[in-house]
Amino acid sequence: MDKDRLKGIGNQIKGDAKRAAGELTGDEKLKAEGTADKAKGKLQNTVGGAKDAVRDAVDGKDRT
Numbered sequence: 001m002d003k004d005r006l007k008g009i010g011n012q013i014k015g016d017a018k019r020a021a022g023e024l025t026g027d028e029k030l031k032a033e034g035t036a037d038k039a040k041g042k043l044q045n046t047v048g049g050a051k052d053a054v055r056d057a058v059d060g061k062d063r064t
Contacts, residue, residue, distance in 0.1 A: 002055075005048030011041030 019034030021027070 002048035002051045004044045004051060008041040008044030008046075008048055011037050011044060013041075015039070015041055 015034045015036070015038030017034070018037060019031050022029070022031030022034055
């Protein structure tokens, strides 16, 4: 698993936590930061998946 995928999962979790905290406290800025962190995490996860696919193709592996 690529390090970008791990970072992405972490950012998604962080984003969910920030968004929930923002909703509980009524802090719109915190909610927006949470949404942005989650989106960043999803992108990182996608990039990591693409890197894994390229690496596997080069190595001649098929993980599907």
